[in-house]
Amino acid sequence: MTYRICVDVGGTFTDLYLRAESGNADSFKTSTTPDDFTLGIVNSVEKAADSYGVTVRELLADTEQFVHGTTVSTNAIIEGTTRDTALITTAGFRDILWLRPEIQKNTYEWRPFPDPFVPRESTYGVTERITAEGDIETELDETQLRDIIEQIRDDDVTAVAVSLLWSHTNSAHEKRIGELLDELAPELHYALSHEVNPTIREHRRTSSTALDAAVYELVNSYLSRLSHELRSRGFEGDPLIITANGGVMGSEEVADSPIWTVDAGPTMLPVATRQLAKSELDSNDVIALDMGGTSLDMCVVTDGSIPRSTDAVVGDHYMLGIDKVGIKSIGSGGGSIAWVDDGNLLRVGPESAGADPGPVCYRRGNEAPTVTDAALVLGYLNPEYFLGGEMKLDRQAADRAIRERIGSRLGLPPLEAAYSIYGTTIQDMVNGIKTVTIEQGIDPRNYVLSGGGGALGTFVVELARQLQIDEIALPKDAGVVSSIGGLSSDIRQDFVSSVFTDSEHFDHDAVNDTLVDLESDARAFFDRAGIERADQSLSFYADARYPQQMDELQIELPVSRVGADDEQRLVERFHDRHDSTFGYAMPDESVEFLKWRVDARGSTDDGDPLSTPVSPTSDASDPAPYAEREAYFGESMLTCPAYRSERLTADCSIDGPAFIDDENTTIVLPPDSEATVTDAGNYLIRT
Template identity: 40%
Template sequence: MTFRIAVDTGGTFSDVVITNTATRQLWIDKALTTYDRVFDGISAALTAAAGDIGTDLRGLLSQTSLFTYGTTFSTNAIITGDVARTAFLTTQGHPDTLVLREGGKLNPFDFRHPYPDPYIPRRLTFEVPERIDAEGGILIPLDETRVAEIAADLRGVEAVAVCLLWSIVNPAHELRVAEILARDLPGVPVTLSHQINPILREYRRASSAAIDASLKPLMQRHLREMETDLRRGGFDGQLLVGTSFGGVLGVEDVAARPIYTVNSAPAMAPVAGRANAPDEDSIIVCDMGGTSFDVSIVRDGNMKFTRETWIGGQYTGHMTGLSAVDIRNIGAGGGSIAWIDPGGLLHVGPQSAKSTPGPACYGQGGTWATVTDASLVMGHIDPDFFLGGRMRLDPAAAERAIRMNVAEPLGIGLHKAAHAILTIATENMVNAIRSITVNEGLDPRKSLLIAGGGAGGMTIGRIAELLGSSRALVPRTAGTLSASGGLFSDIVTEFSASRRADTRDFDHAAVNAELARLDAQIDAFFDRIETPKDRQAREFLVEARYPQQIWELDVPLRGAAFAGREDVEAMIAGFHAAHERVFAVSEPGQGVECIGWKARAIARLPRPRLERGAQTAASAEPLAVGQSWFGGDSPEPTARYDGANLPAGTILQGPCIILEPTTTIVVFPGWTATVLPNGDYMMAKEC
């Protein structure tokens, strides 16, 4: 087994990264995503890469030991509503958990927008007579006859989510409901809230159960098809699937809890960012694909996690409720459509042309003006070198789309319209970055920006300039950044428990019992996947807050037990520091309230060491000098370079353009790009 493969299927492109574990060579490629059968798009990219390697698709797959698959399939299904018909069972008297959510609203005095629909409609919500109290005592026994009657009413339902009050303390009723449903609705998947997300907040637990259940039929079928296609193609190695934890899990584990795949592909980008810049204190990873722009951060080598992952808009979308890599995404990709509202204002996104029909310049019938069309009109993309020359773009179609949809309605020139599209798209991206950095106590001016995605290299210089940042790294794998993160991912899963504790009267015995239970779950997980001791790692965290606060912060613990007051004080100090970092204020001497406990199991996988391949004709001379626009009244002479053949140490002065097979790197005026020994590009603003 010679090769390892990582794949990321996005809304527009399917990206593949292949490494030879013996020679450390690297191949990257991409192809348009195919929606009917995802493997068709993946196989097109793999076939192209196999040709570069000197083999065919079957020869490549038969020599592959590890295949890592990241996807936006589940995320897109939630956004479009293309999920299973799901029923929701909850405690009698509480049918509106998914309707009322958490009551948030970004603009409290804006009454123009309708109240969002619940994830599962009220007509498929059923109340179960039962009640367990906060101590786990049974106040009202479960009415099993009524549960059986509900099951009889669920004919035609494809999945069921169950969330009963205080099941996190005593799950007996949820477990019995599952037994009745399995008896009366054989083959219908069921998700229990205390198993998928054992936390206090009712809406988040209910939402997790609802989303997970609704994805089971879809994702189980999708993963089965994926594995079948791979095996038929000659693959006989290990198949792992990316998760929202920033790691990977086996197919069976993910099929059992498909909510783990939500945002799984974007969660790989910070893994790749950390691997590309391991010595940086803070990193901002910007991944701009064809459909969306995703931003995440790495601080002191650690990725930022959150329980507030919204699919769709905040408060108007749907929350996964699970601890996941904090990814902020907006509809600002290469395929984002430029449009004018009734008031005459120009907008970009969130609608996307996707892979079909795609931007107008793809020549597949698209007529809307997109970010890619604007970049082509500005001279930032070489129409003959898109996807390494495999796909020729149509500049005339891009010009027609921008003239018809933007320039003429606004009464401005072609290049001014294209520049306006890029400016608005960039501003949207910068605002997304500020929401995860400035709003969270991180100064982007002191951070390294890393560009990812097929369109990331074209915008990262302008993003850095607007943020006041002076450095940006564009890896040679930038066009497939999330996919490359799959090569550096470990097997990661989390276990959690709810147990309130107050540091002013800390219950060592109760907390240590919960931590011991989580530790035992980690042991069982490692035993099941047969992880050697020397590749095991575990992390323990507490979700804590000051008394009477609403939201918690994650604080790492020293280990799986509190030996004495010294460990408690260390936890308190860690919380004060985290609160100071995020909110710029802390309250030394104040007690800390512990709400939940988390244990993260990490099975280390062998890390590839990627080296730049031999260059066939190293040269720092430009291929040509063309004309590109950068916002002025006239174009500027702009050299174009073949990135694959630039020698290490080469310093290029902007404006210039570097052509890579899966991306284009635009070095703006006033910036330089230095070719690093491994083939990456460090961009810096000239003083």
């Protein structure tokens, strides 16, 4: 039997999702090991092997695909542990990272920005100038450049980012700088902006190049260590790495462009939920949520389209600049710490207890109560069956922490204090979801609520009620939803180039020459990835706007080359998209086109990872609980049946109040809610 595996490393737990050739699937969780993430990965593989009654070597030898989501680059940027990096840019533009483009969304909210990722003293301006049309106006001063390289070597940095003005239209000077760095400082890694992010807007391009250079050594070292650990245990292939564009790439491909690993893990969330909502409810509109130990990740899928943006930031507001899946995160997770502020108001997060020490009930030294502690005190969690019984939770310790840290300050008994933590968490999440729905003109009542993560099941029904959403769809293995998405994602890369033209003076030759080059790059990518022609898919896009607008909309091209007749169809598509996005269009205005891109996708999926058929039984509508427990839902303690997820059969129905206990999550069904198990083993919940 062969297997396909995805391992996603989170802030608290490392999730593994395994799908066998037979179609059966299982999920496993182990604690994340921050000092060495590969240890947590190996632990999760060992847990899966034990469950299947085979050795780790036997399991990995029969694994035909190993997908992995890593937080190495993200953590390094957030924690400030990246390699010291220098920046070479055009003379006179040393402040390119200081003068960032930004709109203050709230006029009355003062938000000071942190210093740039690369300090100004490590930023060097070299004399050269290329025009917007790609003409060399001022030759590169190589004598000055040699002096700059010597200064950089004296600064004891380990990486260099090179981002010159208009290098995406003519890369000659950047290439020459790379040649001189190879000659004079071969020990330094360097990143060239025309290779990392060859697009217009110098701040985004420079920021992404600097980040790429800074995480290069860390990511490559990690991927090398991961590949070694897997090979030494029997895996013979090249691991596929989850990337920020919502796809996966081979580890060697990612090693050359490590910026694609930054904040990549959550991008699998909409991939999995879109597939689930379509297969179970025939819906293309999904509010996707992933609630883990440290945060709640959110994404809105409309008409089956996963949003992407070049405005994504990471860490202290450092702009990624690449075309990343639009995920928003807030500090609401199972490990989020509850506290009372100076105004005697209850707060939850954003600080988290993380994986180590974790919530108080883990008994690892933390004394500050968390969301998980509150759920335990309320009776929502089985303290004997956390992680399938591998970890015993200490309810008394959680009760004591809530009483001392929260209840005593607010004058509430522990039970009501815990319910206040629960309610505050719900409201924080509702407010976060509203920012990606109502504030964007989206009515959440018309969407399916879907997702997972270890903690979402505890909150999802109350969340849906607050948002007036009727339908909830959770995968059978909801606790590892991002890992499920990893197995259903395509090998993917985006190829982009900037060529400015407009609808009044459309430059067909320049645009079509660019599209030819981009398609050639995409085909070469497929060849490197070993994707057969039948499994290759190319989509062509343009980024367009009305004159004087600051942002563009991405429009799919009707054809792979733009002829005279196609140009008008493209313009009409832009007007329609602008109207559907902003509520108006200006058909008498000309349209400007700034960027052209090819989205290359290679299919690797041999089946639907969200479809694990379960057999119905004659008494499916009346499943038997395995236990009962007392739980508090705001008025009084209620005796609630608890069901083991693996014992539920297709078409069975469970009325709340009740609990569905899984090894990796718990689904809380409050009063007046109902869950049904589908033929594929997934959960449909109605409020």
